[in-house]
Amino acid sequence: MTVTLELNSAAAESSTRRALSDISLAVAKCKKIVVVTGAGISCSCGIPDFRSSDGLYALVKQQYPDVVLKGRDLFDASLFRDSTSTSVFYTFISQLKRSIDSATPAPTHRFIKTLDAKRKLLRSYTQNIDGLEERVGLCGSSSQEAKASGKGKSKLKLKEVKNVQLHGDIHRVRCTYCSANFPCTDEHLEMFNNGVPPDCPECSTRSSARVARSARALKIGTLRPAIVLYDEPHPLGDDIGTIQTSDIGRKPDMLIIMGTSLKVHGLKKLVKDFAKAVHASADVSPGSSPKPTKSWQGKVVFVNKTAPGSEWADIIDYHVAGETDKWTDRVIADWKKMRPSDWEVQKTLVLEGEETGFKVVKELAGAAKGKGKAVKGKRKPDIENIIPDDVFSADISTDHPKSIASAPSSPSKRRQSASHYSDVESSPRKKHAAKFASDFERLQVSERGLLFGDATNSPSKVPGTDDFVMGELEPPKPKMRRGRAATVSTKQQADVIPRSKSVGKARMDCVEIPARRRAGRAL
Numbered sequence: 001m002t003v004t005l006e007l008n009s010a011a012a013e014s015s016t017r018r019a020l021s022d023i024s025l026a027v028a029k030c031k032k033i034v035v036v037t038g039a040g041i042s043c044s045c046g047i048p049d050f051r052s053s054d055g056l057y058a059l060v061k062q063q064y065p066d067v068v069l070k071g072r073d074l075f076d077a078s079l080f081r082d083s084t085s086t087s088v089f090y091t092f093i094s095q096l097k098r099s100i101d102s103a104t105p106a107p108t109h110r111f112i113k114t115l116d117a118k119r120k121l122l123r124s125y126t127q128n129i130d131g132l133e134e135r136v137g138l139c140g141s142s143s144q145e146a147k148a149s150g151k152g153k154s155k156l157k158l159k160e161v162k163n164v165q166l167h168g169d170i171h172r173v174r175c176t177y178c179s180a181n182f183p184c185t186d187e188h189l190e191m192f193n194n195g196v197p198p199d200c201p202e203c204s205t206r207s208s209a210r211v212a213r214s215a216r217a218l219k220i221g222t223l224r225p226a227i228v229l230y231d232e233p234h235p236l237g238d239d240i241g242t243i244q245t246s247d248i249g250r251k252p253d254m255l256i257i258m259g260t261s262l263k264v265h266g267l268k269k270l271v272k273d274f275a276k277a278v279h280a281s282a283d284v285s286p287g288s289s290p291k292p293t294k295s296w297q298g299k300v301v302f303v304n305k306t307a308p309g310s311e312w313a314d315i316i317d318y319h320v321a322g323e324t325d326k327w328t329d330r331v332i333a334d335w336k337k338m339r340p341s342d343w344e345v346q347k348t349l350v351l352e353g354e355e356t357g358f359k360v361v362k363e364l365a366g367a368a369k370g371k372g373k374a375v376k377g378k379r380k381p382d383i384e385n386i387i388p389d390d391v392f393s394a395d396i397s398t399d400h401p402k403s404i405a406s407a408p409s410s411p412s413k414r415r416q417s418a419s420h421y422s423d424v425e426s427s428p429r430k431k432h433a434a435k436f437a438s439d440f441e442r443l444q445v446s447e448r449g450l451l452f453g454d455a456t457n458s459p460s461k462v463p464g465t466d467d468f469v470m471g472e473l474e475p476p477k478p479k480m481r482r483g484r485a486a487t488v489s490t491k492q493q494a495d496v497i498p499r500s501k502s503v504g505k506a507r508m509d510c511v512e513i514p515a516r517r518r519a520g521r522a523l
Helices: 014-029 039-045 055-063 071-075 078-082 084-102 107-119 185-193 201-213 237-249 265-282 324-338 428-444 445-452 489-523
Strands: 003-006 033-037 121-126 162-166 167-177 181-183 222-226 254-258 300-303 318-321 344-352 359-365
Touching: 003 014, 014 201, 014 254, 014 300, 014 324, 033 107, 039 078, 039 107, 039 324, 055 084, 071 078, 071 084, 078 084, 078 107, 084 167, 084 185, 084 222, 107 324, 121 237, 162 237, 237 265, 254 265, 254 489, 265 300, 318 344
Parallel strands: 003 318, 033 121, 033 254, 121 162, 254 300, 300 318
Antiparallel strands: 167 181, 167 222, 344 359
16 A cells, blocks of 8 residues: 655654655665656756656647647657658757756765765666756666667676666657767757658768769668657667566565656566565565564655545555655655764875875765675785795795785685795695606716616626616516425425436336337237
C-alpha cells in the first residue's frame, strides 16, 4: 500500500518528519540506487513539462490550433506524413532547443550526480531530452563518449553510460535515410526555425563521390532532431534493453522515481521491472540464513506533485507529494547530519616554499570508508621486486627500511622472499637445478666430456694420471641355485666330480662294445 507524505507539512507532523528521515537514511545507506526521472525535474530550470496545464501539449495546441487537435499529436511519428505538421514540428523544436540552451541544471540533477560521486548510483533513466544530466557530469547514452568504436553488436560502452536517455537528445540530429548522427548547430536551428530540414552531409558526400566516377547518384536524406517520438522505435533500443537487463541482475536495493506521471507504456514496464527487483532484494527466501532484513533496504519512492494511479498501489511504497528540488535538498541535509563521515574531505598538502606555504593538490571525499578494509591504490615503491647484487645474500631491509608493515591475513598471500629472483628460497625443483649447476661448474673443462663417456671401451688407466673415470664394469656373477645342493661341503664336491667322470667313461665303454661286435660280423 502506498504511503503519501506531504513534504510541506513535514514540520508540523512528527510522523511525516520521521518517515522522511527514514527515507533519507535509506538513501544514505543503499549502494545500488536506480533513479527514473521525467520532465518534472526540469520545471525549475524554465523548461515546461508535457502534461500540466502550462506544459508543452497545451502550448502547442495554443500556438497551432489549426494544425493539431491535441498537443500529443505534434510528438507522434505520424506527423512526418504531412508537410504542414512536419514544418510546424521543426519550428517548435527549434524554439524549445533555444530555451533549453539557456537553462541551467537544477538541484535534482546535482543530487543524481552526488549519488554517482558517492558510488551509490547504479543507473539513471530519464525521459527528458534536455541533456541537463550531462552538464553536471553524467555520461549520457546519446553522447559521443559513450559510442562504441569496435565492430561488435553493441553501439554503446555499457560501463561508461550513467544516464540512459529513453527519448533521445535534442542536442543532436540524425539523418532520416542513413541514420548518421551529428551535433545540432546554429545553422541547423536556423533552418528548423524556418520549417525546412537541412540535408544530410554524409549522404551528400557519398552521392557526390558516385557522380564523380560516373555512377548513379544516391538518395540524400534530411536531418531531424534525434529525439524519439510516440510509436517510433528507439535507435539504441537493443543496447538500452541490455543495460536494463544487466541492472536488474545486479539486484538494486532502492528505486527513486521523480518528476514523471508514469503514463508512457514503455516507462511503466521499466519501473515495474525495477520495483520487483528492489522488493526482491529485501525479501528473505525460505532457504536463506535467518539474518534479519534491513529496514532501509528495498524501498520504492515516488516524488511528484500529483499522486500515482491506483495500479501502483502495490508497487510504490512512498509517495512524497512536493517539488523534487525541495525533497533532494532535504535528503542531502539529513544525510550530512546522520552520516557526517560520508562528507569528510581528505586533502593532500605539498610544501612549495617557505613564503608560499602549503598547496592543496588533491581532495578525496569520504576517504574513511569501511572497517578494516584495505584502501585500493598503487603499491609502495619500497617493496618492489628489485634484483639484488647477490641473490643468495639479499637483504632488502638495509636498502628499503620501510618493509611490509604487517603480515597478510592469508598465508598464501605472504611474501616468501624479499626478491623473487633468489634461487635459495625458490621451489624445490629450482633448488635441485641450482645445486646440479653448482656441482657441474666445479668440474674442469676437460673432465666434463667424460661424464657421458664409455668406461668399458676406455684404455687402461696409466699410473700417474688424473683421468676421471666413473667406474669399471665387472663381469656378471653366476646365480646360485637355492636348495640342498647349495649346502654341500667342499669335500663332498671333490668326491662327486671324479664320480661323474667315471660314470661318463663307463658309458663310453658300453657304446664301443656293440660297435666291435658289428665289425666282427661284417668280416
